[in-house]
Amino acid sequence: xxxxxxxxxxxxxxxxxxxxxxxxxxxxxxxxxxxxxxxxxxxxxxxxxxxxxxxxxxxxxxxxxxxxxxxxxxxxxxxxxxxxxxxxxxxxxxxxxxxxxxxxxxxxxxxxxxxxxxxxxxxxxxxxxxxxxxxxxxxxxxxxxxxxxxxxxxxxxxxxxxxxxxxxxxxxxxxxxxxxxxxxxxxxxxxxxxxxxxxxxxxxxxxxxxxxxxxxxxxxxxxxxxxxxxxxxxxxxxxxxxxxxxxxxxxxxxxxxxxxxxxxxxxxxxxxxxxxxxxxxxxxxxxxxxxxxxxxxxxxxxxxxxxxxxxxxxxxxxxxxxxxxxxxxxxxxxxxxxxxxxxxxxxxxxxxxxxxxxxxxxxxxxxxxxxxxxxxxxxxxxxxxxxxxxxxxxxxxxxxxxxxxxxxxxxxxxxxxxxxxxxxxxxxxxxxxxxxxxxxxxxxxxxxxxxxxxxxxxxxxxxxxxxxxxxxxxxx
Amino acid sequence: xxxxxxxxxxxxxxxxxxxxxxxxxxxxxxxxxxxxxxxxxxxxxxxxxxxxxxxxxxxxxxxxxxxxxxxxxxxxxxxxxxxxxxxxxxxxxxxxxxxxxxxxxxxxxxxxxxxxxxxxxxxxxxxxxxxxxxxxxx
Numbered sequence: 001x002x003x004x005x006x007x008x009x010x011x012x013x014x015x016x017x018x019x020x021x022x023x024x025x026x027x028x029x030x031x032x033x034x035x036x037x038x039x040x041x042x043x044x045x046x047x048x049x050x051x052x053x054x055x056x057x058x059x060x061x062x063x064x065x066x067x068x069x070x071x072x073x074x075x076x077x078x079x080x081x082x083x084x085x086x087x088x089x090x091x092x093x094x095x096x097x098x099x100x101x102x103x104x105x106x107x108x109x110x111x112x113x114x115x116x117x118x119x120x121x122x123x124x125x126x127x128x129x130x131x132x133x134x135x136x137x138x139x140x141x142x143x144x145x146x147x148x149x150x151x152x153x154x155x156x157x158x159x160x161x162x163x164x165x166x167x168x169x170x171x172x173x174x175x176x177x178x179x180x181x182x183x184x185x186x187x188x189x190x191x192x193x194x195x196x197x198x199x200x201x202x203x204x205x206x207x208x209x210x211x212x213x214x215x216x217x218x219x220x221x222x223x224x225x226x227x228x229x230x231x232x233x234x235x236x237x238x239x240x241x242x243x244x245x246x247x248x249x250x251x252x253x254x255x256x257x258x259x260x261x262x263x264x265x266x267x268x269x270x271x272x273x274x275x276x277x278x279x280x281x282x283x284x285x286x287x288x289x290x291x292x293x294x295x296x297x298x299x300x301x302x303x304x305x306x307x308x309x310x311x312x313x314x315x316x317x318x319x320x321x322x323x324x325x326x327x328x329x330x331x332x333x334x335x336x337x338x339x340x341x342x343x344x345x346x347x348x349x350x351x352x353x354x355x356x357x358x359x360x361x362x363x364x365x366x367x368x369x370x371x372x373x374x375x376x377x378x379x380x381x382x383x384x385x386x387x388x389x390x391x392x393x394x395x396x397x398x399x400x401x402x403x404x405x406x407x408x409x410x411x412x413x414x415x416x417x418x419x420x421x422x423x424x425x426x427x428x429x430x431x432x433x434x435x436x437x438x439x440x441x442x443x444x445x446x447x448x449x450x451x452x453x454x455x456x457x458x459x460x461x462x463x464x465x466x467x468x469x470x471x472x473x474x475x476x
Numbered sequence: 477x478x479x480x481x482x483x484x485x486x487x488x489x490x491x492x493x494x495x496x497x498x499x500x501x502x503x504x505x506x507x508x509x510x511x512x513x514x515x516x517x518x519x520x521x522x523x524x525x526x527x528x529x530x531x532x533x534x535x536x537x538x539x540x541x542x543x544x545x546x547x548x549x550x551x552x553x554x555x556x557x558x559x560x561x562x563x564x565x566x567x568x569x570x571x572x573x574x575x576x577x578x579x580x581x582x583x584x585x586x587x588x589x590x591x592x593x594x595x596x597x598x599x600x601x602x603x604x605x606x607x608x609x610x611x612x613x614x
Binding site: 169 | 493494495496498499502584585586587588589590
């Protein structure tokens, strides 16, 4: 609520429409990005999820971020968890600030009073808190537990109606936490009045869990739809917004500069190299030379002084360094010229975190060349084929817009690219497709074939290649 | 605090939302003001011209005579021409409030510190002609 004295025009320069959509940060940059800038100020929001899904941590990260010298923040615990337990575990997080506790952030346990007087006691409690504290944020954890104290559906609805009227009249942003399920959205009246609904969920996948952040509803605001992966760290929620295809800038034009692969003979097959900003699928069976070509491409980038990222899921860092050195590359020199080697274990892969990490590195370092070795590891980390397809499509589009020239390695079972699944998807998504093959009985023979180059001529002939101490080269 | 005794300052509020009324009454009475409510714009106008208050606070969305029309009518009447008016609305309509003759615009929801400070400021800073005439006649 901002005063605008019309007579002397003290009002700021914002328009009425802009004033209508003030935001409250979630205290989390990625959550704010998903929420289109944060929660609408002076709104009622539900944070739902099973026990252990991260609701309390998310709310606490938000309140400590927003705590300041103005009006306090009130955190009411009800009947789900004793206050002592909430505060005890809160202290382990980096966002916890002891100096704010008790002054800017006030915790209060209203469980005993609610247990004694029933759910109807909640609204008078809130009225009293508003009168005495004037809180700018009110968290009720858990609100669903309050329902259990209402003897009838009618009383539940009356309580929710009265609370909504009060929290709408007073300038505060409210967060109702609860162990709600998706089915509860149709059953509990608070979902009808909520301005925002966020769900935190956890899926068990073998020995590991995947956690997701999803916005169900956000009145008067755009938001990033879908499930966004997150992890819980000592900083709070580390969220990885789902990758969506970028909008092509109005003046976007494909680059007209050729980029050398760094493999003798291969640039000639590609009519002088690949176009900058294009994505090349490099497919072939194990041992065909994909990693070698990827490394040569990366080293060539470093030699040109181009920031280069090599995302490796195949070989552990020691193995990869040994492979690079066996090619006669001065690794330290290449790294000083912009080569960044990143290893992620395929066992612990979560596709969202990898993609977000990759993009952070690309943006922070202004990466111009990228190698992903191998894309199949990302595929095996993806639990949803459609999600993987969307990711790959968005990846290629982002690379094009950002002018990142990329090679995506893909291991095939034989000497063919499958017409199904990820291989097929990558074939049509990629600008260029190269196929490496391995055969021969007495002597291993490796060959390379250019299957596709978008917007360019290419050599139609299958060429033989060899791998020596100097790397891979086209020999015939 | 206002320069004049708040006890002598009656604030007329045109508001239908009972939750908003409750908060307005709570915070203004705590600040020492006398509060009088009207259910709609016509009732507010009749009361204001009959006994001009120190300040009028009105929502735009009220029956019979909306808050903006109420502002215009108060400005047309010589008895309330100088009465300060706060349009306190759920609508983001500061421009329209200004054009209707409001002295200030506040957007809902209510934040006690801002709300009371605004009332104090307007009453203290603008002892209006209407109020002065009323005092002179005592």
